[in-house]
Amino acid sequence: MRALCWAPGGELSVRQVPDPELRNDQDMIVQVRLSATCGADLPLLAGGVTGLAAGDVLGREFVGDVVEVGPAVRRHRAGDRVVVCASVACGACWYCRHGLPSCCDNGNTDPAEAEAEWGHPVAGGFGQPRAAGGFAGSHAEYVRVPYADFGAFTVPEAIGDDRAVFASEAAPAGWMGAEGGEVRPGDVVAVWGAGAVGQLAARAAWLLGADRVVVVDRHPARLLMARQHSGAETIDLRHTDVAAELRELSGGRGPDVCVEAAGGLATEHRSLAGRFAGRTRMPEAIREAVYACRKGGNVVVLNSGARFVDAFPVGAAVHKGITVRGARPHGQRHIPMLLDRMARGELRTEHLATHHFPLERAVEGYALFRDRPEECLRAVFTPQEP
């Protein structure tokens, strides 16, 4: 089959690779219809130490058709159109049974190695560094889906592929931002980042009853999209004092809930001394969110690329009594609900797929996604030509 493969230095190429195979009884094989780029892939294109090996297949958000199921798969059969959760979780451990599947104990093929990275093992993922379990990605004609009964969901007929593909991760991540922030009716919610996750966090905040939703970004086209499709007010951070704007929009209190969905890496250094000392720059959005948030409010950090950060405003968090919560999406818990909302038209996501490419042109798609964020929100790839 054909697949988009990674090479050292962050180079990409579409190559011929072996078909995936069933490796466990709970596996199934899905023929990919549509696979979306994701901001979390961008660090992998930046070179340096990524944890990937030459030939690893990228891609984590996808929708497709089941073509083969393992002997222990009960909920799916060949021919089902499914959206697959971007993270791999077992559905049987304590965390999965308590609605925290992104914290799954058994979603990794080497939990002891993951322990070394995060302190505890967490759910695995497709198309990510080996420490995430070693599961090939979805920018391919076929992909193997472990724990298929728990991680794959039949897509209702009313939902097209362009909408369903975002139920894989972007929509659950956005929902996690609003739910993790405990958005309540009447709340003012601020979201940093007008990418797919940020827009869907804004939409989720509306659906949970927020009175006012404000999205902060630097790209006018994305902000326009947030106004048109998420019903949010917007702040262009290039032209204003974000904290002052937010105070004004929230009656001087500050937003009740602040969601960081800006992404980006905490790898820049302010100075040579900082570089030698190993200090990393705090992503501005997280710092800004902590300062802007009302006293006793909630800040949710969705940026999974922020590994080690310095200069975190602990004092502001303590003195204002803010709760800061990190979260990866609990997709397996939220996807059925999100598909229902998609089927009812409450959650529309087609506009997020701003560029379509056949898989053979995926390298071009990634270049556009990385280099022209103003123009390209998400590129999606179609492995099977119609």
Added chain:
Amino acid sequence: MRVGRIGMVFAMAGVLGTAAAGSARAAVARGRAAIIHPHAVGDRPRTAPLHRRGDVSRPPADSHDGRPGRWQVVTVDRSPEEVLAVSARPEPLRRLGGGVEVTVRPAPGGRGTELAARPVPGAAWPGLAAHLLGDDSALLVRRTLWQVKQLVEAGEQLRADRPPDERAANQPGDSWLPPADRPAR
């Protein structure tokens, strides 16, 4: 069913059969920890303290001074009866043979079973385990405990996709073709 942090431990067989497993299950069912000692095949369980509540300091993970190393522990989200359903030393812990001590006890708050193991100082590790051991017996024990947990909870040990270098061995360059008996997808 509740056990304090002062676990009571029992000595039993190295590679135990179902009778020993039954003894261990009975011990944990009474709210106690069972220790599965590597050199007492067929013995009745006996008790010994696992560690004291007031003193939480432990020897290093991989002690080289003849003292036993730190206990490696995982919590399995199943009852002790399920964890020990087949053997008092569930697979793949069994393959470590007499190289480790193993204990089980109910986890607090209904969280299942705390399964613990640690290397026995000076013990001879069986063939494959010795091969896998390398310099870090604690890591091998830890990995093995995770495997037990995954087998008990998820029903199988999760496998990664074949890595690219393994693929490369099967297909030089980019010209891989599927075997003739399996249609290309």
